[in-house]
Amino acid sequence: MELGNGTSHDLALPPTTCTYRENFKQLLLPPVYSVVLAAGLPLNTCVIAQICMSRRALTRTAVYTLNLALADLMYACSLPLLIYNYARGDHWPFGDFACRLVRFLFYANLHGSILFLTCISFQRYLGICHPLALWHKRGGRRAAWLVCGAVWLAVTAQCLPTAVFATTGIQRNRTVCYDLSPPALATSYMPYGMTLTVIGFLLPFAALLACYYCMAHHLCHQDGPAGSMAQERRGKAARMAVVVAAIFVISFLPFHITKTAYLAVRSTPGVSCPMLETFAAAYKGTRPFASVNSVLDPILFYFTHKFRRRPQELLQKLTAKWQRQDR
Numbered sequence: 001m002e003l004g005n006g007t008s009h010d011l012a013l014p015p016t017t018c019t020y021r022e023n024f025k026q027l028l029l030p031p032v033y034s035v036v037l038a039a040g041l042p043l044n045t046c047v048i049a050q051i052c053m054s055r056r057a058l059t060r061t062a063v064y065t066l067n068l069a070l071a072d073l074m075y076a077c078s079l080p081l082l083i084y085n086y087a088r089g090d091h092w093p094f095g096d097f098a099c100r101l102v103r104f105l106f107y108a109n110l111h112g113s114i115l116f117l118t119c120i121s122f123q124r125y126l127g128i129c130h131p132l133a134l135w136h137k138r139g140g141r142r143a144a145w146l147v148c149g150a151v152w153l154a155v156t157a158q159c160l161p162t163a164v165f166a167t168t169g170i171q172r173n174r175t176v177c178y179d180l181s182p183p184a185l186a187t188s189y190m191p192y193g194m195t196l197t198v199i200g201f202l203l204p205f206a207a208l209l210a211c212y213y214c215m216a217h218h219l220c221h222q223d224g225p226a227g228s229m230a231q232e233r234r235g236k237a238a239r240m241a242v243v244v245a246a247i248f249v250i251s252f253l254p255f256h257i258t259k260t261a262y263l264a265v266r267s268t269p270g271v272s273c274p275m276l277e278t279f280a281a282a283y284k285g286t287r288p289f290a291s292v293n294s295v296l297d298p299i300l301f302y303f304t305h306k307f308r309r310r311p312q313e314l315l316q317k318l319t320a321k322w323q324r325q326d327r
Contacts (some may be wrong), residue, residue: 018183018273019171020280022090029086032288037079040294044069044076047301060144061123065301067148068116072294075109078102079291085177092177096168099177103166106291107159111200113293114252115151117244118204118211120300124240125211129218158200161192179284180263190267194260201256205248212241243300251293258283 047069051062081102085092092099165181165188181189262283265271 020277025086030083033079033083036291040076043298044073047298063144064116064119071109071112072297075105078105091174099168100163100166104163107162108155112155114204118208121208121211125215128215165189186266193263247296251290254286255290258286
């Protein structure tokens with residue numbers, strides 16, 4: 001690791017002059033992002049197509065799933081720029097605006113996915129624990145669309161500062177696109193980064209855990225019928241809980257743990273460059289796992305959407321529609 005030429009490193013200040021040697025990013029990030037792009041793009045497109053073709057039977061859960069897939073699809077479309085950037089050894093030739101946009105899309109997808117998964121889980125909780133209550137059935141799909149609009153507004157407000165902090169800079173004689181902020185703004189970014197973690201991850205995660213605890217308690221102590229319909233309903237709820245838990249454990253939890261640790265170390269005065277590089281590598285090493293939610297989210301569709309179709313049926317229907325249009 002090197003210190004920037006022509007600058008002094010004052011131990012009373014955060015080590016903003018450290019220059020990392022991060023060759024692992026060139027080996028790790030392009031393959032992972034390529035897999036996410038190759039799998040996430042068709043999977044989310046398929047989810048959107050299936051939901052739109054069944055719009056007459058659109059449920060509130062399907063509305064949330066549709067918006068979740070749209071968020072994943074937007075992020076997948078930004079991945080070619082990142083793949084090129086890291087394949088070239090962390091060289092960003094696309095300009096400052098594209099840098100800010102790509103970073104914003106990543107965090108908007110991340111926190112949008114968290115909130116939409118929380119909405120899906122809460123909807124499932126209502127269906128399991130309060131199936132006969134009328135108070136949560138008012139508004140129907142319109143209420144779900146209003147909730148989605150509120151989620152998009154909240155996500156935009158939460159993540160817009162990301163586009164302000166993220167910018168391009170010069171390191172190792174090449175242009176880079178900073179993920180969080182330039183090193184000189186580490187102390188300024190710290191309060192925002194911690195607030196985003198609490199509001200955008202911890203609170204939704206706590207709400208999701210509360211929903212699943214209530215669902216598990218209700219299903220385990222339910223004295224209702226033990227027929228095939230009841231068993232199928234319980235099995236569907238259990239499968240969805242497992243998939244959502246897997247998404248949080250694989251994608252969101254490691255990323256936020258390492259990000260929080262890195263933010264704390266990066267803003268601490270007197271931290272040595274080797275220690276800072278270690279925490280930076282841990283954080284950036286878990287960042288690809290946060291992107292994997294764009295692939296895992298479509299899997300959730302098949303556990304929450306009540307009118308599942310086989311891919312062959314969807315292709316047959318789309319082919320028949322295109323043939324009618326050609327005539």
